[in-house]
Amino acid sequence: MNKRGLLIVLSGPSGVGKGTVLRSYLEKNPGARLSISATTRQPRTGEVSGVHYYFLTEKEFDKKIEQNEMLEYATYSGHQYGTPREPVEQMLEDGLDVILEIEVQGAMQIKESCPDAIFIFIMPPNMQELTRRLVDRKTEDEETIRRRLERSHSEIAMAKEYDYVVINDTIDNALEKLDAIVCAQKCSMNHMKQFVEEVLEDA
Amino acid sequence: MNKRGLLIVLSGPSGVGKGTVLRSYLEKNPGARLSISATTRQPRTGEVSGVHYYFLTEKEFDKKIEQNEMLEYATYSGHQYGTPREPVEQMLEDGLDVILEIEVQGAMQIKESCPDAIFIFIMPPNMQELTRRLVDRKTEDEETIRRRLERSHSEIAMAKEYDYVVINDTIDNALEKLDAIVCAQKCSMNHMKQFVEEVLEDA
Numbered sequence: 133m134n135k136r137g138l139l140i141v142l143s144g145p146s147g148v149g150k151g152t153v154l155r156s157y158l159e160k161n162p163g164a165r166l167s168i169s170a171t172t173r174q175p176r177t178g179e180v181s182g183v184h185y186y187f188l189t190e191k192e193f194d195k196k197i198e199q200n201e202m203l204e205y206a207t208y209s210g211h212q213y214g215t216p217r218e219p220v221e222q223m224l225e226d227g228l229d230v231i232l233e234i235e236v237q238g239a240m241q242i243k244e245s246c247p248d249a250i251f252i253f254i255m256p257p258n259m260q261e262l263t264r265r266l267v268d269r270k271t272e273d274e275e276t277i278r279r280r281l282e283r284s285h286s287e288i289a290m291a292k293e294y295d296y297v298v299i300n301d302t303i304d305n306a307l308e309k310l311d312a313i314v315c316a317q318k319c320s321m322n323h324m325k326q327f328v329e330e331v332l333e334d335a
Numbered sequence: 336m337n338k339r340g341l342l343i344v345l346s347g348p349s350g351v352g353k354g355t356v357l358r359s360y361l362e363k364n365p366g367a368r369l370s371i372s373a374t375t376r377q378p379r380t381g382e383v384s385g386v387h388y389y390f391l392t393e394k395e396f397d398k399k400i401e402q403n404e405m406l407e408y409a410t411y412s413g414h415q416y417g418t419p420r421e422p423v424e425q426m427l428e429d430g431l432d433v434i435l436e437i438e439v440q441g442a443m444q445i446k447e448s449c450p451d452a453i454f455i456f457i458m459p460p461n462m463q464e465l466t467r468r469l470v471d472r473k474t475e476d477e478e479t480i481r482r483r484l485e486r487s488h489s490e491i492a493m494a495k496e497y498d499y500v501v502i503n504d505t506i507d508n509a510l511e512k513l514d515a516i517v518c519a520q521k522c523s524m525n526h527m528k529q530f531v532e533e534v535l536e537d538a
Contacts, residue, residue: 255531255534292528297531316520328500332491
């Protein structure tokens with residue numbers, strides 16, 4: 133059997149509840165880890181490098197890009213954000229499943245850099261429910277919600293680039309499906325070829 | 336969501352315990368059905384057409400082949416056996432998952448006739464265990480067991496043509512993996528594309 137972990141790319145529109153699903157998944161699955169992003173922005177109070185982010189200088193970040201050491205990267209509000217290759221690679225080698233919670237654009241870069249990754253898109257059961265969840269947060273004004281919904285729509289339009297869709301109607305249903313996808317992936321021929329060969333050689 | 340059922344092709348070497356896994360799976364999953372084969376051999380006492388087999392004349396069987404009405408077929412001991420397309424298609428249309436328990440050669444024909452089918456190969460944890468299971472049956476002599484093991488070896492060598500490998504170490508483990516594979520398949524983009532489009536149109 134292939135002992136290497138799985139690289140799982142998780143995306144979904146704002147308000148779909150990715151964070152909650154992800155936290156529950158990580159609690160239930162001690163063999164899974166969340167990838168830590170690198171950024172050039174300043175650490176906020178209480179943020180620890182290597183825990184919340186890897187805090188890098190612009191020069192360090194650019195060097196990693198040049199050396200093909202970033203699996204994906206992008207600039208938001210003047211700061212760079214990205215996924216450093218080495219810690220992800222190390223966890224996969226150790227047999228841990230690594231989850232990248234990233235935006236659609238970053239996910240498309242991962243498709244190029246890590247063709248073995250599996251791509252899961254978390255969907256709301258419908259747009260009404262997504263609107264309701266964004267409104268219920270009560271943290272954003274109407275204009276912000278309108279813009280978020282517009283962006284959600286264009287994000288969902290990219291879902292077809294993913295391997296799997298998980299509907300977050302209830303956390304339990306979403307978790308059951310995530311578990312199933314990861315379990316199935318570990319039974320895929322890609323993952324099991326080595327086992328089959330070992331059984332044949334052993335005979 | 337795609338309401339059409341899944342076509343699941345299940346193979347595995349003699350002695351691996353396919354039958355037991357399959358019976359438990361069907362008991363647990365009322366939305367799954369086993370496909371009924373057609374054959375030209377005579378019904379044995381108690382066998383009912385449409386339950387155990389569809390009993391056909393040579394002429395009827397040949398006509399179905401000509402009309403592309405057999406998803407796969409082969410001859411064993413002078414009798415024809417095959418999978419009629421129409422009842423399988425009807426069950427899939429009704430949203431039922433249909434399981435074909437067939438040999439590797441038949442499975443390769445299904446790959447041509449039903450490219451959407453998923454192919455699962457049941458494996459023993461190792462060859463020693465397969466030997467033990469065949470010997471423990473106490474129904475075959477040494478020579479038969481030797482020939483079965485030889486055939487098992489060449490069947491396992493074809494496993495790489497399948498999408499998934501399920502190790503039947505315990506029934507519970509095998510069932511859990513089968514469930515996961517079917518659940519994951521129903522989350523695959525192939526199955527979910529329509530749902531994504533509906534959510535987008537609805538917005």
